[in-house]
Amino acid sequence: MVSLSFIHSSNTLKHSLYSFTPNNKTLKPPKPKTTKIQSLLPYNRKPQLSGETPRVVVITSGKGGVGKTTTTANVGLSLARFGFSVVAIDADVGLRNLDLLLGLENRVNYTVVEVLNGDCRLDQALVRDRRWSKFELLCISKPRSKLSLGFGGKSLVWVVDALKSRQEGPPDFVLIDCPAGIDAGFITAITPANEAVLVTTPDITSLRDADRVTGLLESDGIRDIKMMVNRVRTDMIKGEDMMSVLDVQEMLGLALLGVIPEDSEVIRSTNRGHPLVLNQPPTLAGLAFEQAAWRLVEEDSMSAVLLEEQPKKRGFFSFFGGNLITKRHAKVYGY
């Protein structure tokens, strides 16, 4: 018997969600809840922040190259566009990449190592993005400098604590881009985190590493772990050459934060230093990142995923542009 349950948080404000009816295997809109959500933007609704601020989220994976840094950059900028203040920390001591993705590599003068040594203050090491002033970047170290492992984790805790007590107020989100592996860099990055986003791809090697990392995170006391499946190809899923997102979830047993399709625009945006979510019009992957950021804000998770691409049905009036499909809130859907 197929059953579906939602993962709820006590502080979550939910609006219309979709429930699953086993008979016809479709989703029907439930009765609208009485909770009223105030709209801060004139035409679009702003997501309601849930949980205690600042929310310190570590974005990790175990395996390298699955999209942690891309996720950090895009989700971080999406959060800034929603109106939340974000500080993104690149916790990779030796190999720094987050600044490249954001196009801020020429503006990083000071890092946390300089702050620890007393060469600058913490606010001087923060790089504010000129496109979205609510987004700031902080790098742990420059590529050739070494950081003592003795207080690597402590230093991050001090940094987060200092950010909480800064004059302009604590940031709403602190995103920590974790390095690959499970050694000292990983331990340093997860030290101040309260929740984690596990990025994985639908292949067996990534899944095994992700499972290991999840176990380590739970051992360290981080219980709120959500999963993002990256580089999904629906054509390969249809041809059964790739595991589906549901298979991945069955193997890892984690709630889904987002599903990001394979998109060549990711590589172009990386090379340009212009994150995907800033593209106009938005791409498929960009929309998926934005929706994942929305769920992160509201501590929500997906309840339906996209399986495969289908041929588009053209109605009689499709010649005139648009179609008769109505727009609805698709918050819980895969894309």
Added chain:
Amino acid sequence: MASVWAIQYHFVPLQPSIRIRVTKHGIPSSVVQFTYGNRLNTKRKFLCRAINASMGPSEELPQPTVDQAVKTDNDDAVTKKFHRIINSLPPSVAFLTKRHAGINFAIGFCIAIACFVVAVRVYVWRKAMYSHPGSVADLVRRGQLRSDRRGISRPLNYEDPFNNPLVKVDKGNSTVEICGKVYRLAPVTLTKEEQAIHQKRRSRAYQWKRPTIFLKDGDSIPPDVDPDAVRWIPANHPFATTASDIDENLAQNNVYQKHGVPFRIKAEHEALQKKLEALQNEQKLNKLVIDSSNAKDFERSFKLNSKSWETVEQSNFDNQEANSKPRKPDHAPNSFGSSSSSEKERA
């Protein structure tokens, strides 16, 4: 019949046939024949004469030849044939085309305008796509200039990723269209019980304690430390070190500092200042020692080094504040004092 004649009058094809005939004199001339009715033919011939009149008074109008007459007969046959075709058309078409000739012209004009508008829009779109590098719009697009601070550009509009024209859910909620592609939906099947099972499995498989002590290869474990909490760092690790050059308390204070000059900058500044002060003090003393008269005396003493020690003594006695005085008792008065002064002069 009159109407048929009228139709015929309008539907005679405008196919002027231009033939170039060479007269017996070898002069090419152009003869234009029109297959109109007689009245129009007369008018056109008159025009031809008027045009051909510009050829010159010496040239004569070409006289119709026998060949010309034969061809005229052929043309008449063609015309008659065409008239028969026209007569065979349904009267409504003819009627419509006759009545709506003006509308046809209007329709054609509208189509032309629409094509022109489409061309202009494509041109504008292409121009927007490939804007000149270095333009202000390019700077705004690259993020060097903020668009919200500029009065000329529109502010970036945020679009809800769910309530978005690019995201459309069908009525049955079984498919969703995103960015023009349609996908089939499937519900998530993970339950809380299954999640708990996975957590138990992982807690059994991965036992891990956070390391509190970091040791290099070869170091001994302290006696009161849990071995599980020790982390060994290889000696050749490129980006890791167990040695810290800075005190932990000091590092923490540096992180929490919100105002003022950072610690190291301040320390360096103070050290530089001290050094400068010390140098300045030294220079003052040096200035006091090296007096112009004294310098001359020293020069003399240098020159007269071999001569007498007494003159040197006298000059030194005159200058009571000389720096070299305290050195004198320490060194041999003759040679070293003079050599030291010479070294100073050389310096």
